[in-house]
Amino acid sequence: MIQLIENQPLLTVIIPCYNVELYVDKCISSIVNQTYPNLEILLINDGSTDSTGKICDEWQKRDPRIRVIHKQNEGSSFARRTGVDNTTAEYITFVDSDDWIDANMYTEMMSALLITDSDIADCDLCFMYEEDGRVVHRVDERDGTFITMGREESVILLLSTQSWRTSFCTKIFKRKLFEHIEFPKRNKLDDFVIQYLYHQVSKTVLINRAFYYYFKRSGSICHPTDLQGKIKNYSERSDAYYERYLFVKQYREYHKAMPFVKYYTIYCNLSLLHAMIKHPQYFDKEQFRIKIEQLRSINFTREDNLPRGRKVDMYLLKISPKLFWFIRLLYFKAIQVKKKYIADNTAKK
Numbered sequence: 526m527i528q529l530i531e532n533q534p535l536l537t538v539i540i541p542c543y544n545v546e547l548y549v550d551k552c553i554s555s556i557v558n559q560t561y562p563n564l565e566i567l568l569i570n571d572g573s574t575d576s577t578g579k580i581c582d583e584w585q586k587r588d589p590r591i592r593v594i595h596k597q598n599e600g601s602s603f604a605r606r607t608g609v610d611n612t613t614a615e616y617i618t619f620v621d622s623d624d625w626i627d628a629n630m631y632t633e634m635m636s637a638l639l640i641t642d643s644d645i646a647d648c649d650l651c652f653m654y655e656e657d658g659r660v661v662h663r664v665d666e667r668d669g670t671f672i673t674m675g676r677e678e679s680v681i682l683l684l685s686t687q688s689w690r691t692s693f694c695t696k697i698f699k700r701k702l703f704e705h706i707e708f709p710k711r712n713k714l715d716d717f718v719i720q721y722l723y724h725q726v727s728k729t730v731l732i733n734r735a736f737y738y739y740f741k742r743s744g745s746i747c748h749p750t751d752l753q754g755k756i757k758n759y760s761e762r763s764d765a766y767y768e769r770y771l772f773v774k775q776y777r778e779y780h781k782a783m784p785f786v787k788y789y790t791i792y793c794n795l796s797l798l799h800a801m802i803k804h805p806q807y808f809d810k811e812q813f814r815i816k817i818e819q820l821r822s823i824n825f826t827r828e829d830n831l832p833r834g835r836k837v838d839m840y841l842l843k844i845s846p847k848l849f850w851f852i853r854l855l856y857f858k859a860i861q862v863k864k865k866y867i868a869d870n871t872a873k874k
Contacts, residue, residue, distance in 0.1 A: 532639055533561070533562065533563045533635070534563065534614070534615050534616060534635075534639075535563050535564075535614040535615065535616070536561065536563060536614060536616045536617070536631060536635060536697065537564075537565040537566075537608070537612040537616070537617045537618070537700075538556055538564055538565070538566045538567065538618055538619070538620060538631075539567045539569065539605055539608030539609065539612075539617060539618070539619045539620075540552065540553070540556070540566070540567065540569065540608075540619070540620050540621070540622050541569045541571055541601040541604030541605055541608070541619075541621070541622060542568055542569060542570050542571060542573060542577050542578075542604075542622040543570075543571040543573050543577065543598065543604070544573050544577055545573075545577050545622045545623050546573075546575045546577050546580060548622065548623035548740065549577055549580055549581070549622045549623070550580060551625050552620060552621075552622050552623065552624060552625050553566070553568070553581075553584050553591075554625075555627075555628070556620060556626065557584075557588050557590070559626075559630065559631050560628055560629050560632045561631035561632040564590050564631070565614055566588070566590050566592070567592055567593075567608045567611060567612065568581040568584065568585070568591060568593045568594070569594050569596065569604040569607050570593060570594065570595045570596065571596060571597075571598050571599065571600070571601065571603075571604040572595075572596065572598030572599075573598075577622075578595055581593045592611075594607060601621075602708045602709055605619060605693070606708040609700070609703050612700070614700060615699065615700055615701075616635070616638070616697055616699060616700065617698055617700050617703070618631070618694075618696065618697045618698065619693040619694050619696075620694055620737075621694055621739075623740045624694065624737065624738055624739055624740050625740070626736055626737055626738065627735075627736040627737075629736070630648070630736035631697070633648075633669070633732060633734070633736070634646045634648060634697050634732060635697065637671045637732050638697055638730060641671075641673045641728065641730045642728065643673060643728045643729050643730040644698070644699045644702060644725070644726035644727060644728060644729060645679075645696055645698050645699070645702070645722065645723065645726055645729045645730070646697045646729070646731075646732065647690075647695055647696045647729065647731045647732070648695050648696075648731070648732045648734055648735065648736045648737065649690070649695065649732075649733070649734060649735040649736070649737075650690060650692065650694075650695050650735055650736075650737035650738070651737070651738060651739070652738075652739050652741050653738050653740050653741065654741045655740065655741060660738075662735055668734070669732065669734045670733045671730050671731060671732045671733060672730070672731050673728055673729065673730045673731075674728070674729055674731075675727065675728060675729075676723065676724065676725075676726050676727060676728075676729075677778050677779070679723050679726060679729040680720060680723045680724060680778075680779050680782070681779055681781050681782045683720060683723055684720060684769070684773065684779065684782035684785060684786055685781065685782035685784075685785040685786070686785075691716045691717070691719045692716055692737075692739075693716060693719065694737055694739075702722045702725050702726070703722070706718055706721055706722065709765070717765035717766075717768065717769060720769060720772055721772075724776070752804070753807060756797075756800050756804065756807050759793070759796065759797050759800065760812075762793055763790075763793045763794045763796075763797045763816070766786075766789050766790040767790055767794060767819045769786055770786050770787060770790040770823065773786050784830060787823065787829060788829070788830055788831060790823065791820065791823060791825065791829070791831060791835060791839065792835060794816055794819060795820065795835055795838050797816060798813070798816055798820075798838075798849075798853075799853065799857075801813050801816070802850060802853050802854055802857060817842065817846045820839070820842055821842055821843065821846075825839045825843070838853070
């Protein structure tokens, strides 16, 4: 374990809370029991309709480091912004209210941050699955060592590999990085502003250990189960990927990340266009037109690493959006006919 140096600056932990009455106790407990003592804990009750707000108030009475802010429901992104606006601490971090953290997370991360004089400290995470209690680590062995790197290398790694997750919750930030950051209105997609934070740093540090437990549960905001919710989520994600593509295109020093960013931007936006064709009741013509314009603006070449079907889609879009729509519609209808034929024959047997 990294030994904490004498300087222990205030660290603000911001937790957006919305209808998590079954989970928020475990989350808060993991924070108040941190071995790092100098904490301010902001619980942002984002208009919860269950007992979440009451639970937060009870915690505030029990621990003087906790402060509760009740607000109308505007989504977790605005809740995080509210937390940032209501602290004067030099360092801030975030936890999602259905997750929890290792007891030594902030001791070790603050130590690495202060020892290396970095602007951001990052660690790994692991997944806890609600249905069967499995804990899955992305990498089997983590030895607790840490490495530092400069701005350019940090941003490229952030955008082009899985070494650094884009999650806000595995990081500690210097608060000054947020002074000119605008959180998006898209719910739960504020992780896509992370490149703008890294773009301002001089040095970052990565601790080679998984301190954060990401709780994978059905029905969460991140993982809606209804079709309309899934489509909305995908639509917002496609916009965020296109914004990331424009960011990399703007700054030549990050162009090494372009193949990775371009792949996900094209793949996600084409998948959304497919959804628009299959489920037109959830979209309007203007949304379709905007997606077409975004995809046609991407500098696509035959050398791009995409599945053959996605390359065909891009060629069709370049030729004619109407042709793309017509061919894809025929394809989806043919699949429906085939599925019905197989189902009818199976039923007869």
